[in-house]
Amino acid sequence: MTEDRSLEAFRDEVRAFIRESATEEIREAGRKTTSVFAPFKQAMAWQRILADKGWVAPSWPQEYGGTGWSLEQRYVFAQECNRAQMPPILPQNLQMVGPAILGFGSDAQKAELLPRMLSGEDFWCQGYSEPGAGSDLAALKCRADRDGDDYILNGSKIWTTYAQHANKMFALVRTSSEGKPQQGITFLLLDMGLPGMEVRPILGLDGAPEQCEVFFSDVRVPCGNRVGEENEGWTVAKYVLEFERGGSTMGAWLVPAVERLREQCEQVDELGQRRLDDPVLARRLEALEIDALAVEHTEKRVNAGLKHGQNPGPMASLLKILGTEVMQRFSELQLEVTGLRSLVYDPDALEIGAAPSDFSEDELLAMPYYMNTRAASIYAGSNEVQRSLLAKAVMAG
Amino acid sequence: MQYQYTAEQQEFRDSLRRFVSDHYDYERHRQRLTKGEHFDAGLWQQWAELGVLGLALNEEYGGLGSGLDDMMAVAEELGRGLVPEPVVPVVAAARLLASVASPAQAEALLPSLVGGELRLSLAWEESASRGNPLVLQTRVKDGALYGKKCAVLGAGEAQQWLVSARNEQGELLLLLLTAQPDGLRRYVMADGRAAGDILFDSVPVDDSAVLCRGDAAERALRQSVSESLLLMAAESLGCIDSLLSVSGEYLVTRKQFGMPLAAFQALQHRFADMFIAGEKLRSLLWAAFQQQGREGFHRAAAQLKVQLAESGRYVGQQAVQLHGGIGMTDELNVGAYFKRLTLMELLAGQRDDHLAGLALAS
Secondary structure, X not given: OOHHHHHHHHHHHHHHHHHHHOOHHHHHHXXXXXOOOOOHHHHHHHHHXXXXXXXXXXXXXXXXXXXXXXXXXXXXXHHHHHHOOOOOOOHHHHHHHHHHHHHHOOHHHHHHHHHHHHHOOOOEEEEOOEOOEOOOHHHOOOEEEEEOOEEEEEEEEEOOOOHHHOOEEEEEEEOOOOOOHHHHEEEXXXXXXXXXXXXXXXXXXXXXXXXXXXXXXXXXXXXXXXXXXOOEHHHHHXXXXXXXXOOOOHHHHHHHHHHHHXXXXXXXXXXXXXXXXXXXXXXXXXXXXXXXXXXXXXXXXXXXXXXXXXXOOHHXXXXXXXXXXXXXXXXXXXXXXXXXXXXXXXXXXXXXXXXXXXXXXXXXXXXXXHHHXXXXXXXXXXXXXXXXXXXXXXXXX | OOOOXXXXXXXXXXXXXHHHHHXXXXXXXXXXXXXXXXXXXXXXXXXXXXXXXXXXXXXXXXXXXXXXXXXXXXXXXXXXXXXXXXXXXXXXXXXXXHHHOOHHHHHHHHHHHHXXXXXXXXXXXXXXXXXXXXXXXXXXXOOEXXXXXXXXXXXXXXXXXXXXXXXXXXXXXXXXXXXXXXXXXXXEEOOOOEEEEEEEEEEEOOHHHEEXXXXXXXXXXXXXXXXXXXXXXXXXXHHHHHHHHHHHHHHHHOEEOOEEHHHOHHHHHHHHHHHHHHHHHHHHHHHHHHOOOOOOHHXXXXXXXXXXXXXXXXXXXXXXXXXXXXXXXXXXXXXXXXXXXXXXXXXXOOHHHHHHHHXXXX
């Protein structure tokens, strides 16, 4: 078999598996996803199904539960999941804390934690940002003071996505105020719900409680929960941030999404008209498709140039900027296409299993998706910070 | 040439601003949104008592006989206060009614509109209209009305609807109908205002419902829709001015990397571009205002809507961006302004719709 034919056979295998194993509830959650974070319960149910199949962590090394797929296969898998509108797997376990443990965890941490990350038995949230430390993450102040074999945590974390659902947190905490701010940070694992911890959900402008603030008051965490050395958490975090930014398959989401938008524009409405017959809209769709392809092929090009375990360095910044801004452009065009049909605001109707609404899913989704996607140029290092990093790295040669 | 409010109008606007900040603080806005309280009868009565509902109507009906610019000043404050009550839609519909009603009809309806007891909604938008009120599918056939209107602001709070339709000869009719719950699909929009789609499926109409027909109806309807575009632009400016002031303050006070955000050149430039976007909209608003009563009025109003879409989107998106995570929450009013501007972008014809219409007319 040629490589292309084997890749197509793999694509068929993925399609067949999705067709047979995704429940209606999971599919509904996938369709109703208005964020990079899919509805929690169904995203985790889908994660469990993929874990049972051994397909949940394509980017991990095979000995720890990775798939052993080629980069092309990983991209095909992502494309097919997105084409079928499966809920995206939440990134915290497999793309954030997982790589930190793989790269810096002890053997005991790996043995205990990795299998539970894969299966979804644990769900981890990310305790990085603080009210005073957003783009300037190294300014974080949440303190961890040594007390025998424990750390005592005091302070708070914010923009902790889905903390209300998590049973574990990975956090950056300050263990020293000497030297550069980056030098006194430690990477710590902890259980949610410890005495002295409090979680406050924050309502987003789309009406969804996706983010949280987490408060710590004399919270006791064993030193054995540290990943890497004390005061060397920044190295771990940088590795995770680059992992979060790199290895990305946003193009695998964008290209099928543009296809779906085109299909929506091809539909004949009640007056016998097609939106695609508007030449201006048709051109804008073409331009959006070019943008989406530029994301896909830049990702593939960058990924292809990496040896295993290497991180993409400044190209990660480029991919983050490019992918998120094309995503935002997509959300704008989808909103414009849906137009007067997207005015309704009804978060209850977007709940999974909600009673059938007077409004179609297209009508209900375009506005919250547009709203939520404004976060894409803010999260994981704002695009302003990314541009500075990119310019600095490229100018330095 | 008028490019700003008169001293008297500014004084009036200041008094409204105080009223709005007293009754529409953001905390209350959030609570109302959570409970779905998009209309408060007590507040509506206060708007009537302030004279706002009759501001742009003739004195013989209890109005104040002011011009569109007074109403623009009101609209700015409605935008600034994120007011969900349908003040602009009701006033605009009342002005249209006043322009086409017989003296008897005017006498019967306008005083109660001014007094706040009667609310009126103009139903003209349809899925195919794309900003042009003369493109419509709604038909009167054999004494019954058929068609679907979209995005009728305040439809559910109005007792009477003004509806555009064509008859079998293709003539435009302006109909005054009693609001009916059947066929009305109500919803709350993302900014907390209420709207509705209305389906007319064989609703009986007789000649007494026809307020106006033919060329006169077309002229009156176009005038009303263009006036609404000016009021929407003024309302958007209220939102934009607020966003500029909140964002400017945030840039000066928020510190990252050991200095205020305002020290970063990229953000200075962004803020300057937001300011420029607002000023472009303000200039085109007054330019359109000056065209009132002239041949170029509708063209200027369409150009204004294009600028509204561009400025509103840019300022709204960038205000969220400059605030970072907190801008994405409903705890700050930034997102609320962004949502209101986004809805304004979509209502009454989008940017590309008006550009297409302008190009066709040139």
